[in-house]
Amino acid sequence: MGASAESAKTVHAVVRKRDGRLVDFEPGCVAKAIDKAFRAELNLADQQPLDSAIREDIDSIVGQVAEVATDRDAVEPVTVEQIQDVVEIGLMRREHFRVARRYILYRTEHARIRAIRGEDSRLDSLSIPPRQEQRLFVELEPGVRVPFDTQRIVRFLKNCDAASRPEVNVDEIVGEVVRGAFDGMTPDDVTRATVLSARSRIERDPAYDQLAAELQLSIIYRHALGRTQFSTDFESFYRDRFEHYVIEGIRGGRLSDDLRGFDLARIAEALTPQRDRGFRYLGLQTIYDRYLLHLEGRRIETPQYFWMRVAMGLAINEPGESKTDRAIEFYDLLSSMRFTSATPTLFNSGTPYPQLSSCYLTTVQDDLDHIFKSIGDNARLSKWAGGLGNDWTNIRATGSIIKGTNGESQGVIPFLKIVNDAAVAVNQGGKRKGAVCAYLEPWHLDFIEFLDLRKNTGDDRRRTHDMHTAAWIPDLFMRRLIDGGNWTLFSPDEVPDLHDIYGQLFKERYEHYEAEAAAGRLRQSRTMPAVDLWRKLLTRTFETGHPWVTFKDPSNIRSPQDHAGVVHSSNLCTEILLNTGEDETAVCNLGSVNLGRHIVDGQLDQSLLRSTIETAMRMLDNVIDINYYPTAEAKNANLRHRPVGLGMMGYQDALSALNLPIASEEAVAFADQSMEAISYYAIHASAKLAQERGRYESYSGSKWNRGLLPIDTLELLERERGEAIDVDRSSTMDWEIVRESIARYGMRNSNCLAIAPTATISTIVGCSQSIEPTYKQLYSKSNLSGEFTQTNFLLIDELKSRGLWNPEILDALKYYDGVLGEIEQLPGEIKQRYATAFEIDPSWLIRAASRRQKWIDQGQSLNLYLSAPSGKAIDAMYRLAWSMGLKTTYYLRSLAATQIEKSTVDVNRHGIQPRWMKSQSQSSAIRVDRGDRTPAAVCSLDDPDCEACQ
Structure with missing residues (x-):
């Protein structure tokens, strides 16, 4: 017998038997029982010696039992069941799974025999805690049950690093789990209960988020590895299991057989299991629910397997x-969370159907066959997790003549209703809702009815409650609006060229058609003050969140591909601006740099950023050739033009690391300089890829080929508009190097840059969303994984460092709905730096966006926020966006009618209602159409419907 067991002999303790008797603790009996279990499993006779390593493990387990038996703080003597629990856990931790299973089955069978004999009825007379009296059992697997034991939960939690932090109250969590326990719980059920308990306390301190993440990891590991992170030699086992995962995934039809072509031993060695601990809880929960591959509900991936699968x-x-080298390079970038590919890539990379692209843009032709082909294409594209942007401006208006039947058209609206229903019917691979946005130019005769599509009143057959809408506005309309002029609406079949032209040419042809209409030579037209149409558009945007306001002319005039077609619309999230046509469905492949991870020692680390972007651009370019294309038109366009969209997220995190308020000149300058750096390295990387792989097919004649970079195209826009665009044109980098590289090698990609919303991928990596300001410091975030309380950990850490974080501040933060402005205990400097989206003037966001736009060859998903919307404020906001050269905007966000749950807040301490909430409730909605009694709607932040891009 080893040292541990020998030392245990000297300990005096008592054990409560099942019949209630107290007997002396005998370590030798425990050792003998474990010895028999091993011999039975290994089929060894009593006289045959056990392996020395096994003997050491037995001694170690006996030593642990002795520690439990002699616990001086224990109120009651240790029971036989508790001793057996320690033995069972000890066997599993030392990876003797088959022996542990035999031991569990032995216990279960004997418990059944005792129940039949009625022996356990004597427990009724013992002084046992109430939960034990109920004899709840945990079912380890079908037919294998062990008693529910509170101490086991305590011991499990003590293995978690976060549980040892002083901010965490383990007793509270355990008590909550015990109160909610039920007979037949699985180990996952128990762990999920602890996760939920920790998760409900995240608002108190980031330590609870860390604990919830550790617990969620244990669930993932139990699924994928058959053990938790608390077992011995976990990291080596983690790597060793990788090849088994690949084989299992291929056999189960979840992984591509091509993954066998990698050096799996080197791949496994490159895994860094510690990086699993870099996830926040919500990130882990999100990938668990929707990203980790599974077989019959069991996750077969760990987080690092997931990153490596995407990289491979x-x-x-x-x-x-x-x-193999490239896979390791890609893995290192992804797992370090400096860059993340878009959701479709994360879903499908390395699988038998690698549909990796994010966005698809189509133009629907004025032909019944093509209309329904486009709807079918939408379904196919949506099935593989693509977000859709449809241009419907070609379709003739209501009342137009149908030559074949000599009847009258019902216009575009009925077809959009079908598109809406198809998007609901075909969701994105069962992982998120189907999502599509319809675009229409405001000279279309059906545009007024188009504005009403999202209303909650009126004929429901002419409403699209699940589809997004956007207005594709030419500069001429904005000019008429500013000048107080009239605007004329036409049917596209009578003005067929307006859809495909822009700038001065559009102005000339539009005025020609106005003259034709005035002379009575057009069958259908309608003239109205431009301001009336604009007012109705803004009213609907405020009330329903739609249509989004996007601008046709800057999107086309500044397009690098103006020689190869026309940009007819943007995409689902308004950042993609690519040509579309009857034989081309534009496709874009997205990924985002985590800007916050590139702030090192108080400044933007240019070397690290360059390294990140060069690898990221290679990954994005690879998507084009690997991609599974659901339609021939998508494949045709993507292979001809090879567009990609490198964006950013973590912008607010970067500002926080630099101690810059988002509403400041310094932040606007940083938006400019950081976007310049991203643009510089991305465009240069594409030129380098062209040197290695060749230029894209339609390069000849492009702006790149003509020596024009995005910064140069602002002058073209000014020339077409006939007025100056007030945007700083300065730069900080030597662009001649990039120009020379392009002139020599060309470009690999027609487009390089686009800033997407990143609603989901920013959640996964735990950074701030896209270029967004902080929504609130404390709020409830909704996505397809559920409702989650979110807090700004950077704020909490700073408040803790200043001794300002306490229950009273948390209480005030809840009361003021996540806004610091009226919390008197906090310094003004902190309030300024941590100002939230609704506390800042939207002009700051627009100015920063305009400085970025000068470097971007596509667009940016720019949300705008108003705490107290009015017609005047909304009008001024969108006019400013247009005048500063923005190509698109995204959601107009208003404050929700319901705020943070205040059931735990003492309202008497703070008053009845915050002043800023009073001002909000007193602000009036825009009302133009007096017949509309729809209550003002609110666009909820991180609506699951809006996650399609990333």
Whole structure:
């Protein structure tokens, strides 16, 4: 017998038997029982010696039992069941799973025999805690049940690093789990209960988020590895299991057989299991629910397997032995969370159907066959997690003549209703809702009815409650609006060229058609003050969140591909601006740099950023050749033009790391300089890829080919508009190097840059969303994984460092709905730096966006926020966006009618209602159409419907 067991002999303790008797604790009996279990499993006779390693493990387990038996703080003597629990856990932690299973089955069978004999009835007379009297059992697997034991939960939690932090109250969590326990719980049920308990306390301190993440990891590990992170030699086991995961995934039809072509031993060695601990709880919960591959509900991936699967899928076409090197390079970038590919890539990379692209843009032709082909294409694209942007301006208006039947058209609205219903019917691979946005130009005769599509009143057959809408506005309309002029609406079949032209040419042809209409030579037209149409548009945007306001002319005039077609619309999230046509469905492949991870020692680390972007651009370019294309038109367009959209997220995190308020000149300058750096390295990387792989097919004649970079195209926009665009044109980098590289090698990609919303991928990596300001410091976030309380951990950490974080501040933060402005205990400097989206003037966001736009060849998903919307404020906001050269805007966000749950807040301490809430409730909605009694709607932040891009 080893040292541990020998020392245990000297300990005096008592054990409560099942019949209530107290007997002396005998370590030798425990050792003998474990010894028999091993011999039974290994089929060894009593005289045959056990392996020395097994003997050491037995001694170690006996030593642990002795510690429990001699616990001086224990109120009651240790029971036989508790001793057996320690033995069972000890066997599993030392990876003797088959022996542990035999031991569990032995216990279960004997418990059944005792129940039949009625032996356990004697427990009724013992002094046992109430929950134990109920004899709840945990079902480890079908037919294998062990008693529910509070101490086991305590011991499990004590293994978690976060549980040892002083901010965490383990007793509260355990008590809550015990109160909610039920007979037949699985180990996952127990762990989920602890997760939910920790999650409900995240608002108190980031330590609870860390604890919830550790507990969620244990669930993932139990699924994928068959053990938790608390077992011995976990990291080596983690790596060793990778090849088994690949084989299991291929056999189960979840992974591509091409993954066998990598050096799996090197791949496994490159895994960094510690990086699993870099996730916040919500990120882990999100990938668990929707991203980790599973077989019959059991996750077969860990977080690092997930990142490596994505990386391998993106490296699958890399040549020869470099394939494994590139996969490791891609993995290192993804797992360090400096860059993240978009959701479709994360869903499908490395799988048998690698549909990796994010966005699809189509133009619907004025032909019944093509209309329904486009609806079918929408369904196919949506099935593989694509977000859709449809241009419907070609379709003739209501009342137009149908030549074949000599009847009258019902216009575009009935077809949009079908598109809406198809998006609901075909969700995105069962992982998120189907999502589509319809675009229409405001000279279309059906545009007024188009504005009403999202209303909650009126004929429901002419409403699209689940589809997004956007107005594709030409500069001429904005000019008429500013000048107080009239605006004329036409049917596209009578003005067929307006859809495909822009700038001065559009102005000339539009005025020609106005003259034709005035002379009575057009069958259908309608003239109205431009301001009346604008007012109705803004009213609907405020009330329903739609249509989004996007601008046709800057999107086309500044497009690098003006020689190869026309940009007819943007995409679902208003950042993609690519040509579309009857034979081309525009496709964009997205990913985002986590800007906050590139702030090092108080400044933007240019070297790190360059390294990130060069690898990221290679990954994005690889998508084009690997991609599974649901339609021929998508494949045709993507292979011809090879567009990608590198964006950013973590912008607010970067400002926080630099101690800059988002509403400041310094922040606007940083938006300019950081976007310049991203643009510089991305465009240069594409030129380098062209040197290695060749330029894209339609390069000849492009703006790149003509020596025009995005910064140069502002002058073209000014020339077409005939007025100056008030945007700073300065730069900080040597662009001649990039220009020379393009002139020599060309470009690999027609488009390089687009800033997407990143609603989901920013959640996964735990950074602030896209270019968004902080929504609130404390709020409830909704996505398809559920409702989650979110707090700004950077704020809490700073308040803690200043000794300002306490229950009273938390209480005030809840009362003021996550806004610091009226919390008197906090310094003004903190309030300024941590000002939230509704506390700042939207002009700051527009100015920062205009400085970014000068460097971007596509667009940016720009949300705008108003705490007290009025017609005048909304009008001024969108006019400013247009005048500063923005190509698109996204949601107009108003404050929700319901705020943070205040059931735990003492309202008597703070008053009846915050002043800023009173001002909000007193602000009036815009009302133009007096017949509309729809209550003012609110666009909820992070609506699950809006996650399609990333």
